[in-house]
Amino acid sequence: xxxxxxxxxxxxxxxxxxxxxxxxxxxxxxxxxxxxxxxxxxxxxxxxxxxxxxxxxxxxxxxxxxxxxxxxxxxxxxxxxxxxxxxxxxxxxxxxxxxxxxxxxxxxxxxxxxxxxxxxxxxxxxxxxxxxxxxxxxxxxxxxxxxxxxxxxxxxxxxxxxxxxxxxxxxxxxxxxxxxxxxxxxxxxxxxxxxxxxxxxxxxxxxxxxxxxxxxxxxxxxxxxxxxxxxxxxxxxxxxxxxxxxxxxxxxxxxxxxxxxxxxxxxxxxxxxxxxxxxxxxxxxxxxxxxxx
Numbered sequence: 441x442x443x444x445x446x447x448x449x450x451x452x453x454x455x456x457x458x459x460x461x462x463x464x465x466x467x468x469x470x471x472x473x474x475x476x477x478x479x480x481x482x483x484x485x486x487x488x489x490x491x492x493x494x495x496x497x498x499x500x501x502x503x504x505x506x507x508x509x510x511x512x513x514x515x516x517x518x519x520x521x522x523x524x525x526x527x528x529x530x531x532x533x534x535x536x537x538x539x540x541x542x543x544x545x546x547x548x549x550x551x552x553x554x555x556x557x558x559x560x561x562x563x564x565x566x567x568x569x570x571x572x573x574x575x576x577x578x579x580x581x582x583x584x585x586x587x588x589x590x591x592x593x594x595x596x597x598x599x600x601x602x603x604x605x606x607x608x609x610x611x612x613x614x615x616x617x618x619x620x621x622x623x624x625x626x627x628x629x630x631x632x633x634x635x636x637x638x639x640x641x642x643x644x645x646x647x648x649x650x651x652x653x654x655x656x657x658x659x660x661x662x663x664x665x666x667x668x669x670x671x672x673x674x675x676x677x678x679x680x681x682x683x684x685x686x687x688x689x690x691x692x693x694x695x696x697x698x699x700x701x702x703x704x705x706x707x708x709x710x711x712x713x714x715x716x717x718x719x720x721x722x723x724x725x726x727x728x729x730x731x732x733x
């Protein structure tokens with residue numbers, strides 16, 4: 441089974457989609473996919489579907505949705521297996537030595553259900569693995585390696601997590617967690633690129649990002665550094681003022697102290713040599729020294 445949640449939900453068995461069209465069974469599959477190979481409690485599934493006030497028939501209805509998912513899985517299991525899987529020698533054997541069945545893939549276990557990937561791919565776990573290698577490269581000051589690895593992690597995303605899926609509390613929380621992880625990896629990758637002197641190449645990307653994330657201080661700080669290093673100090677200071685106006689108007693807050701120091705550094709810097717320090721991306725990156733081009 442291969443699972444994708446970094447974009448539209450996609451779950452395939454033998455290359456065949458098992459994603460139902462009905463909204464609530466899709467949500468059941470979505471929550472199971474987010475926790476693949478782990479037990480998802482019945483209570484969590486009920487809360488996802490009906491919130492804090494489920495109907496009396498909730499558990500029975502949930503069982504019906506699980507049966508619908510197993511029907512789709514059964515059809516996919518009966519389909520011819522792709523040649524590439526045969527070449528890898530993957531087996532369709534259940535625990536008892538018989539042919540793998542839908543109940544082996546979507547199993548009922550004490551307290552809930554478990555969706556088994558049986559060695560298939562799970563994109564959000566691969567994202568976390570690749571991002572982790574990028575963070576370690578940053579810690580080792582291998583900025584070229586970090587930029588490459590973090591870009592590879594971000595390439596796994598095709599849109600917002602579980603885009604198009606009607607989310608309840610459980611899926612909504614997981615989607616927000618994944619989006620925060622994506623933003624963190626993105627900010628770290630931009631940090632690596634800035635350290636490599638790629639400030640001019642970053643300007644178009646950062647222009648879009650600060651427009652989308654109007655209160656994200658790390659991205660605004662990186663945009664300010666990139667503009668300053670490109671010799672556009674006035675525009676860098678304008679970025680700070682726009683962010684400050686947004687924060688004060690919408691949250692009643694001033695920009696953070698590190699961003700304020702960055703603004704003052706740009707304001708007082710000599711065009712030829714004065715250093716500018718950007719706020720750490722995600723709160724974990726060492727300080728970045730940037731000089732105007």
